[in-house]
Amino acid sequence: MNRLTGKTSTIEEWIEQLRLSPELMEQVTSWRTIPVRDAKYADMPVGLHPMIRKSLADKGISQLYTHQHDAFVQVTSGHHVVTVTPTASGKTLCYNLPVLQAILEDDSARALYLFPTKALAQDQVAELQEFVNRMDADIKTHTYDGDTPPTVRQAIRNAGHVVVTNPDMLHSAILPHHTKWVKLFENLQYIVIDEVHSYRGVFGSHVANVIRRLKRICKFYGSTPQFICASATIDNPKEHAERLIEEQTVLIDNNGAPAGEKHFVFYNPPVVNKQLGIRRSSVLESQKLAASLLKNGIQTIVFARSRVRVELLLTYLQDMVKSELGSKSIRGYRGGYLPKQRREIERGLRNGEIRGVVSTNALELGIDIGQLQACVLNGYPGSIASVWQQSGRAGRRCESSITFLVASSNPLDQFIIENPQFFFDRPPEQARIHPDNLIILIDHIKCAAYELPFEQDEKFGGESLMDVLEFLQEERVVHQVNNRWYWMDQAFPANHISLRSAAQENFVIIDVTHGPKVIGEVDRFTAPTMIHEEAIYIHEGVQFQVEKLDYEEKKAFVRQVKVDYFTDANMAIDLHVLHVDREREHPGLSRYYGEVTVNSKPTIFKKIKLRTHENIGSGPIHLPEEQLHTSSYWFTLEESATSGRSTNDLQFALLGLANVLVHIAPLYLMCDPMDIRVVPQVKATQSKKPTIYFYDRYPGGIGLSERLFELHGNLLEEAARLIRKCTCLSGCPACVGPVEEVGLLGKQHALDLLRGLGEKVT
Amino acid sequence: MSHLQDRLQRLRSTSPVQSTEKKNRDLSLPSNSRLVETNEGSFVLRQCKYSLDHLHGHYALGQLCEVYDLLSRISKRFQTLKSVESYRDLLFFDTETTGLGVGAGNVPFMIGYGYYTDTEFITEQLFIRNPGEERAMLHYFYEFIQGFTHLVTYNGRTFDWPIVKNRYVLNRILFSDADLEQLDLLYISRNLWKNSIISCRLSNVEEQRLGIRRHNDVSGAYAPSIYFQYLADGDGSPLEGVFLHNELDVLTLATLAIHLGSILAGQLDLTKLNTDDVFRIGNWLDQANLPELAEAAFRELLKRPAQSKRKYLLSIATVFKKNRQFEQAVLLWREAAEFGRTGQALHALHTLQPLIELAMYYEHQCKQYNQALDLVDEALNRAERRQSIRRPSDKDRLLLEQLMKRRARLMTKAYRGLSEDVDLLSF
DSSP, X not given: OOTTTOOOSSHHHHHHHHHTOHHHHTTEEEEEEEOOBOOOEEOOOTTOOHHHHHHHHHTTOOSEEHHHHXXXXXXXXXXXXXXXXXXXXXXXXXXXXXXXXXXXXXXXXXXXXXXXXXXXXXXXXXXXXXXHHHHTOOOOEEEOSTTSOHHHHHHHHHHOSXXXXXXHHIIIIIGGGGGGXXXXXXXXXXXXXXXXGGSOHHHHHHHHHHHHHHHHHHHHTTOOOEEEEEEOSOSOHHHHHHHHHOSOEEEEOOOOOOBOOEEEEEEOOOEEETTTTEEOOHHHHHHHHHHHHHHTXXXXXXXXSSHHHHHHHHHHHHHHHHHHHOGGGEEEEOTTSOHHHHHHHHHHHHTTSOOEEEEOGGXXXXXXXXXXXXXXXXXXXXXXXXXXXXXXXBOOTTSOEEEEEEOOSSHHHHHHHHOHHHXXXXXXXXXXXXXXXXXXXXHHHHHHHHHSOEETTXXXXXXXXXXXXXXXXXXXXXXXXXXXXXXXXXXXXXXXXXXXXXXXXXXXXXXXXXBOEEEEEEOTTTHHHHSSTTOEEEETTEEEEEEEEETTTTEEEEEEOOOSEEXXXXXXXXXXXXXXXXXXXXXXXXXXXXXXXXXXXXXXXXXXXXXXXXXXXXXXXXXXXXXXXXXXXXXXXXXXHHTTOOHHHHHHHXXXXXXXXXXXXXXXXXXXXXXXXXXXXXXXXXXXXXXXXXXXXXXXXXXXXXXXXXXHHHHHXXXXXXXXHOOOSSOOTTTTOOHHHHOTTHHHHHHHHHHHTTOOOO | OOHHHXXXXXXXXXXXXXXXXXXXXXXXOOTTEEEEEETTEEEEEEXXXXXXXXXETTEEGGXXXXXXXXXXXXXXXXXXXXXXOOGGGEEEEEEEESSSSSSTTOOEEEEEEEEEOSSEEEEEEEEOSSGGGHHHHHHHHHHHHTTOSEEEESSIXXXXXXXXXXXXXXXXXXXXXXXXXXXXXXXXXXXXHTTTSSSOOHHHHHHHHSOOOOSSOOOGGGHHHHHHHHHHHOOOTTHHHHHHHHHHHHHHHHHHHHHHXXXXXXXXXXXXXXHHHHHHHHHHHHHTTOHHHHHHHHHHHHTSOHHHHGGGHHHHHHHHHHXXXXXXXXXXXXXXXXXXXXXXXXXXXXXXXXXXXXXXXXIIISOOHHHHHHHHHHHHHHHHHHHHHSOOOHHHXXXXXXXXXXXXXXXXXXXXXXXXXXXXXXX
């Protein structure tokens, strides 16, 4: 430590300092150290092309890591593979080596690379091009996306050996125009899909269908490409990849890359009001930890769960360290920023000019920002896999790294922070997709019909293709002649179908403070709660007030303000059961799975004071109601379980239980907590019985509710355990919710209700 | 009903379309048509014959025989394009498709074309009664086009033709069009009339320039829905309108080719055209390497009243300059510069250019540096006068800077010229 400045000089020293400061250590509920991992090498595979050997040697690589070696061997012996590796383990060689080998052996061979974002694709092309240049071989690698100039598109179609693109582009530009890509599809040998774990939920279900279409086109042109997939650590990489590509795969998970020592610290903010179970704000605690790291020169990434939190943290941090580091050295990073701004931030992180970044999970994906030294997670990001991935952003090969998980007061965070074994000893979540979601499936059958007529005996997905085609014939978009179905509509179907549910309907945010200027965008689902009129929208740490929301034109006009509050909106939700698919009876309750319609409408917003987070006012929101047709899991309580309770008590009990369940559910589903919603009704619209509904927040459902229906028993058991173990007296935000919401006896009511259902509650 | 069908029913936004009772599936064939049956299947072929003196708009179809050999000059790349050997080698081509865009799912359900024999102009339309007949039609069409060297279309280069080519790829039929030149009349039409016709759609061009009026025409935009309706109910009568529309389009292609050919042959009476048309025709003729005709067009333009010809003077002078016809160019620059002398100071921006052009001419062509200096000084005068009226833009400042540089250079040259006569150094 430097005695004059009080600054530590290395991260190791900083960690030692932390161990010696009791006021911080008091809040640490768990500290695990993951030891140094040594490299495991394998010899260069027999048969590896001499030019590739040379290119590797020029970069100082004389041996491969075990996983790189095995990937090469498995791929070249003809298997589809999926590799699972942590961040910074050299996974790109797993697919680049076999691809380059194939092209060097046969110049007509082609490969298609898919990345979830344009930025990742561009990173990859740069890296691959560099490798090719060292070989001095004539191998053409191109990105093909919305930014590709029309003048070079034709050259790429005909002569590009490796075409790097994203699923959206494949869906809307390449597959519908496959006749222009004959060279590619006739000779397609490898399809590389990186970041397969990110293709889950709705997006993944769409992508699985795009891959069905891709395989169909390949078959038409006579090629049967091999898939090479790469995934971050999830529980079911092989199963997930197999569902995505619908082929048998070989799993490669013998990671041979070395890693430095890694400290994992669980940090629970101090309780400030024991009766109410209120803890100090996790935002403030995260800020404190991050500021200390940054002031000691440690390059740090802070992850926050929402865009609002990113902006809050950024404002606080820039404020705190601006005298020492200058505000430009700490930046925000999230979905709404414009691409140019993002590239600049990524560059700054790599070259070290930017010392700190506050991000949403946008930086969880493999965008190249180099390796940082420390990571602060403001709140549990919703899945074990995400925690590992976010924490993987910190960790340089030859020094230690540290990750803090700072719990917020919501029940899920509190559960994790109090039960570290749940995190450390449990495999990360499963990625799930539901490619046969009827709405998604039909959309892609339309696109597929546009691309090629369907034959009588064809298969597309798990549902009966013939039934769907007959349906489309009745809708007059396909026409059947002699056992063939032809697309017969003026529309170009891919235009109306966006793989990312809200992508095509983004709201643009226009700052009118100094003449109109677009500063960002917000997706359709978050728009009603984030940019309703009078909302405070925070962008890059600057506050704006929404002056006008043009809902039709999808524009929000904002003006810069300086106020000491932020806003938070409420939604009113109405729910109607359409159809019951599955049902089970238990003592005291019945559970169901089926289809519902959900009507939602934002009602009011609250103004919440910065820092103290007290409620200082409210106002109405005037926006149209939205309707959602989706799948749902719900259970209704029988008389026997609820007898002897007033409606009011029952209301509090249900609300409390719902509050706990909505936070536990994402534990079992690898999904964004926002993807699954919970609605308690003390008197359900149709059955008139007390009911708790869970529904997928996507039209048609994406399999989340169905999984919860199956997990019903575990859910209630876990809920009982969580409430039981919570240290508050009568309910707090960490379990059933604050007393203002669930009443003074809310905790007791919820426990009584669970006891009535046979759960262990003492 | 299976569970899936239940769910599909619930998805339906409205009650299902009552499937109308299907009429006789066999299209009662339209007039002048027959069924073509091949090994690959069958399709409908409709044929109409026109005598060469048939009038379509201002022209008789046979007039093409006088101008066809110039048609390759329609293309910007005419220097490298095969020239048209015979009017019988031209295929006038237009399709009706099921949608917009050039994706794999857009099907040309009708391929229309026209061609000349020694005695007639013949239009033929290939029509598929359902998408299953496409293969037969494609085979037939490919064999048919083998005799032709040039494809005459309106926006066919980027729309109709790529779509047809797509269909060959989709049906895995080997196809090469390497020997077929594209003469797409859209580009030159836009070039000639973009200022005088609001939208250069074929229907606007034929009405406003070719003297063609259609009665009860079915707009091409409705063709897809008429076809889908026919697929659904089997009633072929509304299709008659589509056949007629497509046939007239093909005839208009021939008329438009004659019109453009007459321009290239110098046969079009330019005195009746508006000034902008004459200017653009002159420009085109110049690019088409027909300088005498271009000059004739420009001369016609210069006969027009001062007010209407004024804005073209500089452009025409530029053409003359490029062709090194300096005498004509100088006259035009002088005339243009005159406007500046008499006109208002605010117009002076346009009047600087002719002065500069003249100065360049005297400096580089005639080496008369004093003459050039006078012109530059006049230009500077005007520029400064203007600056006193309004705030100079960046462009103005740049211009002024260039003028000063030019002036300095001319001074040196003039001085050097002087020193050859009188040895100033001896003073």
